[in-house]
Amino acid sequence: MLLQQFPELTVELAPGRTAPTHRAPAPPPPPDLADRLREERAEALLLEQRHGLVAPGHGAAPLRLHISDTIRDITDGVVELEEAVRERLGLSRARRVSVPERLRRIAGLLDEVAGDAVLAAHVRDETRRMARRCARALGDTETVVRVSGRCPWCDSVSLRAFPERGAVLCVNPACRCPAPDCGCHDDPAYRHRWDEGEWSR
Numbered sequence: 001m002l003l004q005q006f007p008e009l010t011v012e013l014a015p016g017r018t019a020p021t022h023r024a025p026a027p028p029p030p031p032d033l034a035d036r037l038r039e040e041r042a043e044a045l046l047l048e049q050r051h052g053l054v055a056p057g058h059g060a061a062p063l064r065l066h067i068s069d070t071i072r073d074i075t076d077g078v079v080e081l082e083e084a085v086r087e088r089l090g091l092s093r094a095r096r097v098s099v100p101e102r103l104r105r106i107a108g109l110l111d112e113v114a115g116d117a118v119l120a121a122h123v124r125d126e127t128r129r130m131a132r133r134c135a136r137a138l139g140d141t142e143t144v145v146r147v148s149g150r151c152p153w154c155d156s157v158s159l160r161a162f163p164e165r166g167a168v169l170c171v172n173p174a175c176r177c178p179a180p181d182c183g184c185h186d187d188p189a190y191r192h193r194w195d196e197g198e199w200s201r
Helices: 002-013 031-051 065-088 099-108 117-138
Strands: 159-162 167-170 193-195
Touching: 002 065, 002 099, 002 117, 065 099, 065 117
Parallel strands: none
Antiparallel strands: 159 167, 167 193
């Protein structure tokens, strides 16, 4: 999910900003108009330098700072995560690439990561944290439907269906199952999940 959504953050960074189009250069203004334009620019620059005033209609689209912070946080997190994975697996440092490419490289190492329970838990927790941060910044909200019946593990009425994911989750944070290697025992953010094929059960 993080790999799919991260590129959308750059689009959301400055909404309404479009890529520059290539146009034929405008003809030069007449000499008297060119002088007046130069004077107006000099006056606007003086106002901005002295008083911080900017002429209306002049300036770039504003950046959305919470999106910028999210991009920085996820970028730093992915870089640190890849370095930790490679160091723990005894691999040399990889060349610098984009965040999506780093995520693909981490995904390519998951079979080796799975052999180290501590590292696997760290990768899982960090990628989930960054995916949640990315989704929140993008304003993603998913329809949640209450499911009648009780969770087979905790016996609470905490089952919720997430139609877009095609999954039912137990949203009770205290839910624990009997499997000792399940994520519910060591990850407070873990939620038991049943995909469509298991709904009848």
